[in-house]
Amino acid sequence: MYRLSVSPHIHSKASVSRIMWTFIVALMPAMAASIWFFGPRALYLEIISVATAVITELLTGLLLKKRITLSDGSAVITGLLVAFNMPVSVPYYVPIVGSFFGIAIVKQLFGGLGYNIFNPALAARVFVMFAWLPEMTTWNAPLTTSGFSKLAGFNFSIDTITTATPLAIAKMKGMAGLLTEFGSKMGMYKDLFLGKCPGCIGETSALALLLGAGLLLLTKIIRWPIPLSYLATVVLICLLSGNDPIFHLLSGGLILGAFFMATDYVTSPMTPKGMILFGVGCGLVTMVLRLKGGLPEGVSFSILFMNALAPLIDRYFKNPVLGVKT
Amino acid sequence: MWYSGLKIKTFRTGGVHPHEYKGLTEECSIINFPVPQKVIIPLSQHIGKTAKALVKKGDMVSEYQLIGQKDGKISANVHSSIPGKVVDVVMACILNYQVLSVVIQLEGEFKTGNLKKDEWEPLKKEEILKRIESAGIVGMGGAGFPTDFKLSPPPDKKIDTLLVNGVECEPYLTSDYRLMMEKTDEIVEGIKIVKKVLGVRTVFLGIELNKKKAIKKFKDRLTSESNIHVVPLKVKYPQGGEKQLIKAILKRQVPSGGLPFDVGVIVSNIATVYAVREAVLFQKPLTERVVTVAGTIVEKCGNYKIRVGTTVSEVIKEVGIHGPIGKVIMGGPMMGINVSTVEAPVMKGTSGILFFSEKEARSIDYSFYKPCIHCSKCLEACPVNLNPSMLSILGEMEKWEDMKGYHLQDCIECGCCSFVCPSRRPIVGWVKAGKALSA
Numbered sequence: 019m020y021r022l023s024v025s026p027h028i029h030s031k032a033s034v035s036r037i038m039w040t041f042i043v044a045l046m047p048a049m050a051a052s053i054w055f056f057g058p059r060a061l062y063l064e065i066i067s068v069a070t071a072v073i074t075e076l077l078t079g080l081l082l083k084k085r086i087t088l089s090d091g092s093a094v095i096t097g098l099l100v101a102f103n104m105p106v107s108v109p110y111y112v113p114i115v116g117s118f119f120g121i122a123i124v125k126q127l128f129g130g131l132g133y134n135i136f137n138p139a140l141a142a143r144v145f146v147m148f149a150w151l152p153e154m155t156t157w158n159a160p161l162t163t164s165g166f167s168k169l170a171g172f173n174f175s176i177d178t179i180t181t182a183t184p185l186a187i188a189k190m191k192g193m194a195g196l197l198t199e200f201g202s203k204m205g206m207y208k209d210l211f212l213g214k215c216p217g218c219i220g221e222t223s224a225l226a227l228l229l230g231a232g233l234l235l236l237t238k239i240i241r242w243p244i245p246l247s248y249l250a251t252v253v254l255i256c257l258l259s260g261n262d263p264i265f266h267l268l269s270g271g272l273i274l275g276a277f278f279m280a281t282d283y284v285t286s287p288m289t290p291k292g293m294i295l296f297g298v299g300c301g302l303v304t305m306v307l308r309l310k311g312g313l314p315e316g317v318s319f320s321i322l323f324m325n326a327l328a329p330l331i332d333r334y335f336k337n338p339v340l341g342v343k344t
Numbered sequence: 345m346w347y348s349g350l351k352i353k354t355f356r357t358g359g360v361h362p363h364e365y366k367g368l369t370e371e372c373s374i375i376n377f378p379v380p381q382k383v384i385i386p387l388s389q390h391i392g393k394t395a396k397a398l399v400k401k402g403d404m405v406s407e408y409q410l411i412g413q414k415d416g417k418i419s420a421n422v423h424s425s426i427p428g429k430v431v432d433v434v435m436a437c438i439l440n441y442q443v444l445s446v447v448i449q450l451e452g453e454f455k456t457g458n459l460k461k462d463e464w465e466p467l468k469k470e471e472i473l474k475r476i477e478s479a480g481i482v483g484m485g486g487a488g489f490p491t492d493f494k495l496s497p498p499p500d501k502k503i504d505t506l507l508v509n510g511v512e513c514e515p516y517l518t519s520d521y522r523l524m525m526e527k528t529d530e531i532v533e534g535i536k537i538v539k540k541v542l543g544v545r546t547v548f549l550g551i552e553l554n555k556k557k558a559i560k561k562f563k564d565r566l567t568s569e570s571n572i573h574v575v576p577l578k579v580k581y582p583q584g585g586e587k588q589l590i591k592a593i594l595k596r597q598v599p600s601g602g603l604p605f606d607v608g609v610i611v612s613n614i615a616t617v618y619a620v621r622e623a624v625l626f627q628k629p630l631t632e633r634v635v636t637v638a639g640t641i642v643e644k645c646g647n648y649k650i651r652v653g654t655t656v657s658e659v660i661k662e663v664g665i666h667g668p669i670g671k672v673i674m675g676g677p678m679m680g681i682n683v684s685t686v687e688a689p690v691m692k693g694t695s696g697i698l699f700f701s702e703k704e705a706r707s708i709d710y711s712f713y714k715p716c717i718h719c720s721k722c723l724e725a726c727p728v729n730l731n732p733s734m735l736s737i738l739g740e741m742e743k744w745e746d747m748k749g750y751h752l753q754d755c756i757e758c759g760c761c762s763f764v765c766p767s768r769r770p771i772v773g774w775v776k777a778g779k780a781l782s783a
Contacts, residue, residue, distance in 0.1 A: 020672050021705045022440070022684050024773035026759030027677040027698075028362055028515065029708050032766040034717060087714070132715035132767075241720075288720040288733060337729045339751045340357060341587070341600040 034131075037239055038091035044230035044239075045098050045278070051213050051223035056106040056158065057165035060219040064101040067113035071097030074121040084130055092131050096120050099139035102220020102274060103318070104146075107180075108153050115149070116142040136325045137285045140318045147318075156180050157216035181216050184269045185314040193262065210268035221271040231277035240281040243293035244300075248276040251301025259309060272304065275317035285325040292328075292335035299324045350563075352553060354578035355588040358727040360760045362515050362581055362678065364554060368638045370518045372646035374526055377635075378662060381450050383426055383653025384436055385411065386443040389691040390488040392418030394444055403430045407456050408629050411446050414477070420490045421480035425631035425651035427452045438688060439674060439681045445689075448653070459626035464537050472541050472624050479623030480630050480692075485509060485584070485613035486675055488693045491620065494612070495541050497605040506544050507593060507604075507611045508535055510551040510558065511577060511584030514676025517696045519634040520614040522647045524551070524558040527618060528565050534621035535572060542610055547572040548593050554579045581678060582758040586611045588727055600754050615695070630692055639699035641667050650690045657686035659697055670705025673698040678759045710762075710770035722761035722771065728754050732761035732771045739774025744782040752778050 052060040075093035079086045100116045120142030128134045147154045159181045184206075187195045200206035209215050213223025221227075234240040249267060256263035266272065280286060280300050287296050300320045307316025388394035395412030399405060405424045412422030428451040436445040464472065477492035497503055512520040524531060539547055549566075551559045553576050562574045575593050577583050587598045589611060596607040604611050612620075615633060622628040631652050638645045643664035650659070656672055673680040674694050690697070722732035731750055738747045752775060761771045 020682065020684055021670050022682060023671075023708065023710050024762075024770050024776065025677075025679050025681065025757070026763050026772065027671065027673055027680065027682065027700065027705075027708055028763065029768065030360070030362070030764050032721065032764055033768070034714055034766045037717075037719065037766055090714075130715065132717045283717045283719040286718075288718055288723055288731065336731060337723060339600065339730055339754055340591075340728050341597050341602070341754065342751060343599070 034092075035090045038095060040237055040239055041095055041234065041278075042091055042098070044233045045095070045102075045220075047226035047229040048102065048220050048223060048274070049098065051226035052102070052219035053165045055160040055165060055213050055222060056219050057161055058168050060101075060106050060165070063104060063106070063108070063110070063113050063219065064098060066110055067101035067117045068094055068097035070114045070117035071100065071121050074118050075126070078122050078126040079130075082126060082130075084126070087131055090131065093121060096125070096138045096142075099220070099279065100142050103139065103143040103218050103271065105154065105157050105217075106219050107156050107158050108150070112146050112150055112153060116146040119145050132284055134284055135329075136322055137279055137282045140279055140322050140325075143318050144322060157183055159216055160214050160222070183216050183314060184210065184265070185308065188265070188269075189308075189314045196265070207264055207268065210265070215269070217269075218271060221274040224268050224273045227273045227277060231273070234277065234281075240277065241290075241293065243290050244281050244286060244297040245276040247294040247297030248280055248300045248304075251298045252305055255301065255305040259305075261309070266305070266308065270308070270315045271317040275304075275321055276300070280321050280324070285328055287328050287331040287335065289332070289335050289337050291337075292331040295331055295335060296324050296328060299327065350574065350576050352576050352578055353550075353592045354580055354583065355592045355727060357729050358725050358760060359580040359582065359588075360725050360763050361579070362763060364579075365516045365638070366518050366521075366554065368516065368645045369636050369647055370521060372518070372522070374522050374634050374647045374649055377648040377650040377654065377659075379426060379450060380651060380654040380658045382431075382655070382658075383424075383448050383651060384438075384445050384655060384687065384689040385422060385425065385448065385653040386436065386438045386445045386689065386691060387412040387422050388443050389422065389652070389693060390420040390482040390490050392416070392420070392490060395419055395422045397433050397444065397446065399430045399433065399446060401430055401432055404428070404452065405430060405448060406452070407454055408631060410629075414480070418490055418493055420482050421478060421629070422446075423480055423629035423631050424448055425653050426450050427454060436687070437685055438691070439683060459628055461625055462627070464533075464540075464624050467624070469541050469543075472537060475624045475627055476620055479619070479628065481616065481619050481623055482630070482692050483613060484615035484619060484633060484693055484695070486679065486693050486695065491612070491616060494610060495538065497610065501605040502608055503542050503544055503605060503610055504546065504608045505594060505610075506535070506539055506542055506547045507589055507609055508547060508549040508617055509584055509586075509589060509611055509613045510549055510555070511589060512555070512614075513552060513579075513581045513584040514678055514680075514696070515581075516638045516698055517636045517676050519636045519647050519695050521555050521558055523614055523618055523634055524555070525561060528561050530621055531614060531618055532562075532565060532572070533625075534617035537620055537624050538612060538617060539572075544610075545571055548575050549573065550575045550577050550583075550589055550593055552577050552579050552583055581760065582727055582756070585727065585756055585758060587756065600751070633690070633692060633694070635690055635694055636696040637663050637699075638696065639701075640704065641665050641669065641701045642699050652690055652692060654690045655686060656683065656688050656697065659690075660686065660699075665699055668702050669699055670702040671698075671700035673700065678763070679757065708768070710768065710773065713769045714767035716767055716769060719766060721764045721766065725760040725764045727758060727760060728756060730755060735778070736761075736769045736771040736774055739771075739778055744778045747775075747778040748782055752782065755779075
């Protein structure tokens with residue numbers, strides 16, 4: 019008797035772990051930037067967060083009698099993204115609670131990889147945001163010298179000088195406030211692009227994030243429709259409302275959200291049309307929250323909001339089947 | 345480039361690029377496979393009703409003797425491929441399902457000798473069709489649609505084009521390519537016969553660009569005949585799918601649930617056209633075909649002219665296999681069916697027999713599939729623009745009826761979705777089950 023199976027009998031090299039580990043590689047430039055600008059404590063937060071995510075995945079997997087899927091790397095991604103979404107000064111228990119919540123509640127209890135409705139990292143961020151609002155909104159200015167130089171000394175202390183994120187300044191004092199903060203407009207763009215501004219550790223450097231996003235687009239792990247329609251909608255709303263589009267593109271978590279979180283396979287639509295609608299929705303909600311909401315930033319909420327709509331979008335925006343008259 | 349005057353065509357929706365593995369056999373000329381000691385000839389090698397057995401246990405048969413009588417309009421005659429004694433007429437396991445088959449033990453002599461050659465030009469359309477019918481010709485690309493039935497479309501379907509399918513987009517397979525290289529004139533003659541039967545003016549011969557020599561050969565051969573056009577096609581699987589080929593060459597869309605004749609087209613495969621010529625010119629029944637035998641563990645890979653009914657065990661004996669066999673696939677690796685027993689026979693539609701090693705077979709183990717992560721790679725790969733992800737999720741839950749809402753019946757089972765699936769889900773398996781169980 020020979021082995022029996024259905025066709026096809028050959029396969030491309032694609033695998034879930036290959037996708038996930040490439041994704042992790044794509045997050046590495048942003049991780050390096052987080053250490054560069056916020057020092058060793060950023061690395062420490064990331065390690066704690068990833069470790070919590072991995073251990074939680076393992077334990078919940080054992081408890082729920084699921085197949086252990088640690089090797090696919092998805093827990094590492096969630097852990098990293100949870101840490102990326104925190105200010106450098108948060109107490110260490112915050113990423114621990116966040117990663118635990120993301121993996122145990124949002125992912126595993128909903129059925130594990132492939133079944134979760136919400137992006138685990140984003141849901142975790144919103145959860146800890148409300149649980150520890152002051153800690154999650156206390157911002158430190160970026161270091162003036164490379165944070166890597168402090169790695170060797172195991173210097174995990176942080177400065178106590180707190181400041182406000184560019185989006186918060188824009189909300190309170192408008193463009194004039196930003197100009198006093200950064201000096202000139204070009205100087206502001208430059209600092210925002212490089213990541214030299216207060217914010218969550220993984221979101222500030224547009225340059226590092228775009229490097230990773232480039233890798234994901236080249237390897238076709240993510241596709242253009244969601245990020246492009248998301249960013250285009252933000253630009254359009256800025257232009258219509260008289261806000262600075264470049265400032266809004268580069269500040270806050272927009273680049274991180276558009277390329278690394280809104281594109282999450284499980285929680286976003288599957289057809290090109292659906293993806294575009296999803297991206298437009300994300301952009302719309304982000305800008306409404308940024309311009310009219312109570313908090314300065316709205317990326318996480320917008321993506322979570324659209325996550326909830328993704329199944330509905332999939333239902334109504336199907337690909338036209340060839341030969342079927344509509 | 346020498347083919348620069350020709351426009352390279354392709355279908356636009358989906359498709360994948362598997363490794364071709366054609367190098368194993370593409371330079372192997374067709375050689376005659378030894379006469380087998382025993383054949384198992386299934387009486388159903390076609391779509392439609394099983395042929396009625398005309399012989400019983402103990403009967404002596406000669407080569408080319410009719411042993412299965414066509415039963416009804418959609419059915420086909422079956423002939424003996426060797427002279428011998430009928431040792432049994434039983435239900436045998438063919439491609440993993442049971443079919444009434446005639447088992448013949450080689451005995452006696454080949455009396456047929458050289459067949460008399462007729463001229464086909466003076467023959468009437470009806471006579472040609474009759475010869476095709478009595479020779480038991482069926483589509484040799486795999487589907488096994490009775491050719492006489494295909495070539496007599498209902499009168500309300502106006503046929504204006506014949507497409508000859510020389511694409512051979514399945515990896516490993518080169519049997520059609522070798523036929524095109526070695527029997528160019530015969531194939532052109534076969535095309536002309538089919539063209540006459542259909543009464544069409546235009547013929548397109550589609551060949552994938554990985555067979556440049558064949559394209560050139562036909563292009564040179566056909567310079568004088570203005571109405572048979574060679575169309576080079578981009579190398580992309582499933583370029584040879586009937587509907588994809590029609591879309592690529594004619595930009596026509598076969599409607600859901602329809603057949604090519606609904607858009608005025610008849611598609612015929614190279615091997616079929618060749619068999620039609622032999623049936624019409626020599627009144628030779630379809631009892632042998634060219635089969636690509638390949639695989640990394642096969643010692644003598646090649647293209648063999650094998651008698652219908654020859655079992656896999658005879659093939660193994662002849663070509664030599666080193667190392668344990670993991671999988672035996674009848675057909676190509678994308679759509680072929682793998683068999684569990686060495687008693688499985690070569691049939692009219694068997695274009696290839698592939699032998700995979702244990703390691704190759706283990707590398708695709710659908711029993712360890714993972715959950716769908718909704719990456720939408722299958723949606724991008726589907727040449728019909730279906731949502732294979734959703735079909736697989738519904739299939740996994742055994743919601744066969746719900747699968748119909750996702751156009752289950754439009755799936756051509758080409759396997760592109762499973763091929764690209766990072767979770768290695770047996771999507772085609774669920775579709776096949778869904779089609780069988782939702783009816």
